[in-house]
Amino acid sequence: MSQMSRREALGLGALLAVPGAALGAPAARAPSALEPDLVLLHANVLTMDDAQPRAEAFAVRDGRFVAVGRSADVRALATRRTAVVDAAGLTVTPGFIDAHCHPGEVEELYDVNADLRSVREIQDALRARARATPPGVWIRAFKFDDTKLADGRTLSRRDLDEAVPDHPVRVDHRGGHTSWFNSEAFRLAGITRSTPDPHDGRYYRDADGELQGEVAENARDAFERVGLREQFTPAEERERARKAMAHMSRLLTAAGLTTVHDAFASSDKIRAYQDAYAAGELLHRAYILVGGVGPDAPYPKLRDAGVYTGLGNEHVRIGPVKFVADGSASERTMRMSTPFVDRPGDYGILTMDQAQIHAAVEDAHRHGWQVGIHANGDVAIDMVLNAYERVQREWPHPDRRHRIEHCSLVNADLVRRIRDSGSIPTPFWTYVYYHGEKWRAYGEEKMRSMFAHRWFLDAGIRVPGASDYSPGPFDPMMALQSLVTRRDYAGRVWGANQRVSVAEALRIGTLHGAYASYEEHVKGSITAGKYADFVVLEQDPHVVDPDRLKDIRVLRTVVGGRTAYERA
Secondary structure, three states: OEEOOOOOOOOHHHHHHOOOHHHOOOOOOOOOOOOOOEEEEOOEEEOOOOOOOEEOEEEEEOOEEEEEEOHHHHHOOOOOOOEEEEOOOOEEEEOEEEEEEOOOOOHHHHOEEOOOOOHHHHHHHHHHHHHOOOOOEOEEEEEEOHHHOOOOOOOOHHHHHHHOOOOOEEEEEOOOOEEEEOHHHHHHHOOOOOOOOOOOEEEEEOOOOOEEEEEEEHHHHHHOOOOEOOOOOHHHHHHHHHHHHHHHHHHHHHOOEEEEEEEEEOHHHHHHHHHHHHOOOOOOEEEEEEEOOOOOOOHHHHHHOOOOOOOEOOOEEEEEEEEEOEOOOOOOOOOOOOOEOOEOOOOOOEOOOHHHHHHHHHHHHHOOOOEEEEEOOHHHHHHHHHHHHHHHHHOOOOOOOOEEEEOOEOOHHHHHHHHHHOOEEEOEOOHHHHOHHHHHHOHHHHHOOEOOHHHHHHOOOOOOOEOOOOOOOOOHHHHHHHHHHOEOOOOOEOOHHHOOOHHHHHHHOOHHHHHOOOOOOOOOOOOOOOEOOEEEEOOOHHHOOHHHHHHOOEEEEEEOOEEEEEOO
């Protein structure tokens, strides 16, 4: 028997990677139907299974749990070909599920990383890229965070002009709904100080009425049609996408995530999943929300081919069609019935009207699709629920589980309607901690109704956990701390009434995530018959100081009985 220490988790990686190999099992004899590939003993197993909330051990065969219970009972199932691991009291949970994430975007590897803390650092990074870029070709940066600059202000058009005057420049906010452009980009797009805002976007202006550089929501579409872009062959594009997906898969599993719901996939990205899977580089499982609109939107093609939600295998499955109804919480553009505290006349931005939402939902619902609509503010959430309630009245389905992506600002009536319609909200679960400085724009009164995990649980709604990475960090341990404490990185508490317990937070991040993808029968708990997706933690979250939950280290992540990550 190998013993796994708290520091090194000795032997588990090799044993799980090739069951039985370390024990020298003879190849000639076929295993019996009950013979496990692996048994893990003497662990603190937090199963998330109400029938058996805690256990000491489990057995795995062919990538699934086949027995869960006491160490003595599970040990008795092992033969000399079974890998036997002593967990030495370490805590084991089901693999974590992120129900809204954007992994594998090519900018992760190839664009300028603007996750920096000063204007000067961002300027230097842009200058360096411009020196290596042909004249006239766009310079693009990603992951900028406007409220985290040490300068005490955000970027401006003039900052970008100073760094790169001759190339068009675009710096995307990590939230994905606003971007900053330089003067050359505005010139190419034909946008001047007199250009009116579109109904579904905004050109921000300074006190003198000049273009500040920031552009929100669909007003950015004007920049997509101008300028030169770096060109790649189809083979090169495909290789870049595969590498980006493989890179993110390693990071996700290192954090303890075994399933991720990809919240907006193009046709090219779906192919990247298939390529990474074929190459053996896709370590996590994926439930894909396919893009509903845009030049590379897969939904119309899949719908017309007769495909609907659920196509795929245990590694990659087609999920809902995704639409976007309003703006961002982190970028302060979501559409609300009351204004932002720091901008009294600003109620946010809608990117779809009610007629568009009704049409999109009806089309998808009647073609057998789950729907996921991005709706942060209470106005947008109300509009989405209007559409969900309508299709259920006209074309009822017993278990459609339409989703409200983010569902940030709610009230008692919206919570009731979400419950009664069988809808699934996917509020941010690392945002309170990571984006604390942004909540001043909303104020404590609104924050008591935002990311309302407590209210959802109390209403009997199986709310999952969702990072929205890259807008928010995807670390489940940070998420647990954020949910349990509602305290940000600076120690400020926002909406303490929405706190949940550690046990509830763990369920949000596991079993509830499986429910959001119709997979609660195969994922989300350590239960015989389900996929052997689990995580070994250095400490039990129940006994850690709540303000130190994010510091718990993931020692190992296992997907389908095979190690996807092990801590060195």
